[in-house]
Amino acid sequence: MKNLKKSLDDIRLNDDDKQDLYEQLTQKTTVKPPIPIRNLSIAACLLLSILATSTFVVTLYHPADSGKRPSMKQRLVLMENESGSEAMLVINPTESDFLVNGSPGDNSTYTGSPILLRVKINTVQDAVYFTQNYSSDHSGYQTGFWNPYTPIDISVTEVVRGTIPSNLNLIYNYGGYVPVNEYTRRYPDEALEWLPPEQRTHSYVYISQFDNLCFPETKVRIDDVLTPGTEYLIALFESRKPDGTVFYDTAFNLFGVFNIADGHYINAMTGQEVVVH
Amino acid sequence: MMIADSAFELVYNRQADRVYRISFVILKNREDALDISQTVFMRYLNNHPVFHDDDHESAWFIHVTQNACKDMIKHWWRKKRKDTDLSLIAQPENRSLLEELMNLPEKHRTVLYYTYYEGYTSKELAILLNTNESTIRSRLVKARDGLRKELTDEEP
Numbered sequence: 001m002k003n004l005k006k007s008l009d010d011i012r013l014n015d016d017d018k019q020d021l022y023e024q025l026t027q028k029t030t031v032k033p034p035i036p037i038r039n040l041s042i043a044a045c046l047l048l049s050i051l052a053t054s055t056f057v058v059t060l061y062h063p064a065d066s067g068k069r070p071s072m073k074q075r076l077v078l079m080e081n082e083s084g085s086e087a088m089l090v091i092n093p094t095e096s097d098f099l100v101n102g103s104p105g106d107n108s109t110y111t112g113s114p115i116l117l118r119v120k121i122n123t124v125q126d127a128v129y130f131t132q133n134y135s136s137d138h139s140g141y142q143t144g145f146w147n148p149y150t151p152i153d154i155s156v157t158e159v160v161r162g163t164i165p166s167n168l169n170l171i172y173n174y175g176g177y178v179p180v181n182e183y184t185r186r187y188p189d190e191a192l193e194w195l196p197p198e199q200r201t202h203s204y205v206y207i208s209q210f211d212n213l214c215f216p217e218t219k220v221r222i223d224d225v226l227t228p229g230t231e232y233l234i235a236l237f238e239s240r241k242p243d244g245t246v247f248y249d250t251a252f253n254l255f256g257v258f259n260i261a262d263g264h265y266i267n268a269m270t271g272q273e274v275v276v277h
Numbered sequence: 278m279m280i281a282d283s284a285f286e287l288v289y290n291r292q293a294d295r296v297y298r299i300s301f302v303i304l305k306n307r308e309d310a311l312d313i314s315q316t317v318f319m320r321y322l323n324n325h326p327v328f329h330d331d332d333h334e335s336a337w338f339i340h341v342t343q344n345a346c347k348d349m350i351k352h353w354w355r356k357k358r359k360d361t362d363l364s365l366i367a368q369p370e371n372r373s374l375l376e377e378l379m380n381l382p383e384k385h386r387t388v389l390y391y392t393y394y395e396g397y398t399s400k401e402l403a404i405l406l407n408t409n410e411s412t413i414r415s416r417l418v419k420a421r422d423g424l425r426k427e428l429t430d431e432e433p
Contacts, residue, residue: 004378004424007371008394011301012294017311022289025318 289318291331292338295395299339302390303346305360305379313345320345336405339395343387343406377427385420392417 013021296317300310320341328334360379367375378386391397391405399417403410 003371003374004389004393007367007375007378008298008302008390010367010371010375011298013297013311013314018293021293021311021314021318022286024315025289025322026285 285322288321288334292334293318295335296338296342298394299342299387299390300346301361302379302386303343303383304349307361307366309349313342313349316345317341335395339391339405374428377424380427381420381423384416385423388413388416389420389424 293314296314297310300313301307304310304313317338321338326337328337363372363375363379378389381389387406388402391402392399397405399410399413402413406413
């Protein structure tokens with residue numbers, strides 16, 4: 001059994017991992033305090049109880065149009081409902097080879113870094129969600145290693161109008177809602193330097209790769225239940241190892257507007273996945 | 278109340294390997310063990326527990342690590358995880374024994390670890406794992422037998 005102890009001694013954090021973990025932990029002690037999820041949930045329930053479920057309409061936009069409604073043939077992704085809430089894919093202007101991985105007609109998987117979603121939430125019952133569905137053949141495989149999830153880094157920034165909401169709330173859902181605010185921290189400004197100048201000054205939160213993993217068929221919900229009408233830019237970054245190398249490409253193949261009132265997702269309601277036209 | 282960086286560094290240096298090692302023994306996966314390590318130290322930073330002595334501190338970290346691992350095991354998606362290749366972390370002379378240890382059921386692995394690595398007695402372990410002392414002893418006997426059998430079978 002002496003040998004057993006010796007063998008177990010081999011299981012230890014290597015110096016790099018140890019240092020990286022320490023740095024992450026000490027950085028995280030400076031984050032703002034978590035927003036009480038329970039209070040938000042109660043408020044959301046009260047508000048949602050008086051709001052009717054919206055009918056969703058799915059249309060698609062080309063991201064390069066930067067918000068202008070494009071012609072039919074350019075349409076890629078836009079989801080909106082009758083209240084005007086919408087989620088739109090936005091291209092990274094600095095990377096021409098960004099992003100759509102899939103043939104026309106396929107259920108699309110979007111890869112690259114960052115992936116940008118421009119989201120407008122018009123009513124209190126809507127929230128954006130994005131997720132992965134590994135029943136498809138899309139991302140999640142890495143040579144020699146089955147990766148059942150893709151770590152994603154998420155940044156949310158208010159980009160168009162309204163004040164920075166104090167109740168911006170990210171909820172990471174895997175078999176239950178888990179508040180992730182306690183792990184959030186500010187993302188370095190230079191990380192969003194490719195944003196247009198007028199969009200660089202807004203606040204955002206960041207969830208590191210180790211805290212927030214987009215598991216198969218799970219959802220990350222971004223709620224802003226008290227300040228309807230604001231628009232956000234949501235950036236999903238490829239995750240990186242502590243040494244800075246790419247861990248996994250960000251990838252997801254479903255996103256849209258989530259209706260809190262009835263708990264349905266746009267895809268579930270329409271039976272339609274995001275499709276490249 | 279915030280924990281000073283220097284105080285945290287001391288605790289971190291004392292406990293980081295322990296937390297990682299327990300997580301690895303339970304979960305058999307490096308990335309999961311890293312995740313658990315982060316979770317455990319986040320809990321420490323958020324809860325800033327006060328310890329009476331080093332043993333108390335170690336017991337707290339072991340207990341929290343054990344619970345965090347249990348939480349992770351519960352999730353269905355974990356079933357798709359692949360065990361980390363031990364050849365990447367173990368010295369050649371230790372690899373065989375470590376592999377046989379990892380082949381044992383989780384309850385047997387952990388009881389061997391706590392007994393022979395951490396030096397807990399059956400009584401202490403029963404309190405730590407919130408189970409009966411006789412259960413611990415029984416697991417220990419089975420774990421030893423299992424390990425012995427695995428090692429014997431392996432020899433030509």
